Amino acid sequence: MDYLPLFCKLENRDCLLVGGGEIAERKARLLLEAGAKLTVNALEFNPQFICWQQQKQLVLIKSEFNEQLLDNKWLVIAATNCQKTNQQVSSAAENRRIFCNVVDSPKDASFIMPSIIDRSPIMVAISSEGHAPVLARLLRKKFEAILPQHIGKLAIYAGYLRNKVKATYRSMTERRRFWEKLFSHDRLAQAIANNNSENVDTLTNELFDDSLDCRGEVVLVGAGPGDPGLLTLKGLQQIQQADIIVYDRLVSKEIMNLTRRDAQRIFVGKHPGFHCVPQEQINQILLEQAQKGLRVVRLKGGDHFIFGRGGEELETLFNANIPFSVVPGITAASGCSVYSGIPLTHRDYAHSVRLITGHLKDGSHLDWRSLAAEKQTLVFYMGLSQAENIKTNLIKHGMDGQTPIAIVEEGTTTKQKVINGLLSELGQLALQARSHSLIIVGPVVALREKLNWFSQN
Numbered sequence: 345m346d347y348l349p350l351f352c353k354l355e356n357r358d359c360l361l362v363g364g365g366e367i368a369e370r371k372a373r374l375l376l377e378a379g380a381k382l383t384v385n386a387l388e389f390n391p392q393f394i395c396w397q398q399q400k401q402l403v404l405i406k407s408e409f410n411e412q413l414l415d416n417k418w419l420v421i422a423a424t425n426c427q428k429t430n431q432q433v434s435s436a437a438e439n440r441r442i443f444c445n446v447v448d449s450p451k452d453a454s455f456i457m458p459s460i461i462d463r464s465p466i467m468v469a470i471s472s473e474g475h476a477p478v479l480a481r482l483l484r485k486k487f488e489a490i491l492p493q494h495i496g497k498l499a500i501y502a503g504y505l506r507n508k509v510k511a512t513y514r515s516m517t518e519r520r521r522f523w524e525k526l527f528s529h530d531r532l533a534q535a536i537a538n539n540n541s542e543n544v545d546t547l548t549n550e551l552f553d554d555s556l557d558c559r560g561e562v563v564l565v566g567a568g569p570g571d572p573g574l575l576t577l578k579g580l581q582q583i584q585q586a587d588i589i590v591y592d593r594l595v596s597k598e599i600m601n602l603t604r605r606d607a608q609r610i611f612v613g614k615h616p617g618f619h620c621v622p623q624e625q626i627n628q629i630l631l632e633q634a635q636k637g638l639r640v641v642r643l644k645g646g647d648h649f650i651f652g653r654g655g656e657e658l659e660t661l662f663n664a665n666i667p668f669s670v671v672p673g674i675t676a677a678s679g680c681s682v683y684s685g686i687p688l689t690h691r692d693y694a695h696s697v698r699l700i701t702g703h704l705k706d707g708s709h710l711d712w713r714s715l716a717a718e719k720q721t722l723v724f725y726m727g728l729s730q731a732e733n734i735k736t737n738l739i740k741h742g743m744d745g746q747t748p749i750a751i752v753e754e755g756t757t758t759k760q761k762v763i764n765g766l767l768s769e770l771g772q773l774a775l776q777a778r779s780h781s782l783i784i785v786g787p788v789v790a791l792r793e794k795l796n797w798f799s800q801n
Contacts, residue, residue, distance in 0.1 A: 351467060355378065356380075356381055358380075358383065359383070359420065360382075360384075360419075361383070361421050362386065362413075362433050363421075364384060364386030364388050364390060365390060368390075371421050371457070372393070374460070376402065382402040383404075384404050385413055388406075409432060421457075427449070430452065434452040434454075451474075458471040459471070459480040459483070461487050463491055465503075466491075466495050470484050493537075494533060494537030517637055517639070525551060525554075526551060532544065532547040560636060560640065560666060561634060561639055562630050562634050562642060562669075564642045564658070565582050565673065566645075566646060567591075567594070567673055569675070570755060574756060576673065578671050579673065584602065586604060586639050586640065588609075588638050589608070590610045590629060590630060590633075591613075591643040593611075610633075627656065631660055631661060635666070645673075646676045648673070651725050677723040680784075681784060683760060684752050684760075685794070685795035686789055688721050688788065689721065694721040698721070699725065701727075702726040702730045716739075716741040720786060721786035721788050722784070724782070727783045728751075728779060731773075732771030734770060734783070735768065746767070748766060748767075748788075749764075749767050749769075749785045750789045751774060753777045754778075754780055755781075760798065764789070770783070
């Protein structure tokens with residue numbers, strides 16, 4: 345993060361704008377809306393500046409820029425069409441430790457102006473850190489269309505209720521749940537927008553009279569195979585409402601950055617052959633946190649119900665009468681195969697797909713003869729350590745050693761690497777891959793040469 349987003353209080357604070365043209369006029373309008381005591385310095389001024397001066401909204405100084413104009417200023421914007429002047433303003437402000445924005449020259453600026461969505465007191469600022477201002481403006485248009493015009497009124501009303509909410513509900517969890525109900529109450533929002541005070545009072549009293557369900561709950565959320573864009577909308581909503589996030593090592597940093605910043609994070613990651621937190625302990629963590637009345641999200645890479653032990657976790661919660669729900673995720677087999685250009689089924693090559701875990705509980709043995717049958721695709725999860733054994737058994741039970749295979753490492757992410765080869769080479773190829781890999785076996789792998797769209801690796 346090269347720039348820290350801040351919202352500055354400029355009301356009745358002295359600010360300087362250098363420039364009197366069209367761009368400077370736009371900046372002046374923003375500063376005046378923020379209540380700044382504005383001084384504008386330029387050799388020539390657009391008519392709007394003259395109008396503002398006549399209305400005593402700002403002070404105009406018609407002259408060359410000089411450093412003394414920065415005396416007692418909190419903030420300065422250089423918006424002239426002269427690069428030399430803008431750099432002079434920037435250097436002078438830097439020497440005085442005054443934040444300075446230089447229009448169209450982020451490298452000379454100590455702060456940048458974002459694209460703004462104004463629903464006061466709700467403000468949304470969008471910035472590309474100066475790299476793509478047009479993109480920032482396009483995103484602003486999208487958010488403008490999404491955010492209701494009355495959302496600012498709703499925020500003001502929430503401020504009016506804060507003391508009553510604090511007096512009514514003791515715990516932060518109760519308060520948060522009340523606010524969630526209020527902000528999702530469409531009829532109340534519309535009544536506030538219409539200034540219908542009688543209806544607002546009635547609906548608000550109903551909210552306070554309704555009992556809050558303060559029991560804890562657990563939501564299993566599948567994070568998908570790696571690409572944060574593959575997280576479902578419902579999954580995103582759940583992780584942004586969670587008090588506690590219990591997550592593993594396959595959940596990307598980008599997805600964790602989408603969680604509530606004040607949510608507690610509990611890492612329960614596992615590595616092949618090493619479980620820093622045993623599954624039984626994970627089950628207890630979910631149970632204990634929910635019993636405190638908290639909203640717990642168990643965030644796991646892929647999908648909880650496909651080799652994710654989600655069923656075991658839910659059994660523990662069921663036995664303790666803890667409410668739970670599940671948001672499925674895109675499983676690694678689906679995500680990694682698509683991002684590798686490998687269709688799991690194809691009417692000319694594979695009529696079925698088999699998902700197999702490389703870890704066998706209680707020494708169970710796979711039906712290798714069934715797995716070696718034709719016209720199907722095999723996907724092995726956590727199978728690198730068993731790659732040689734997989735190769736040996738499949739060939740032994742009738743699969744051709746020339747069958748195409750692919751090992752997909754860090755699938756769906758920017759680090760994705762795909763190792764192509766033949767079944768007879770699987771044991772050796774597996775030595776080139778890391779633990780976070782998937783093995784795909786079957787004729788469909790040969791289609792990767794035509795259908796690979798994501799990566800050339």
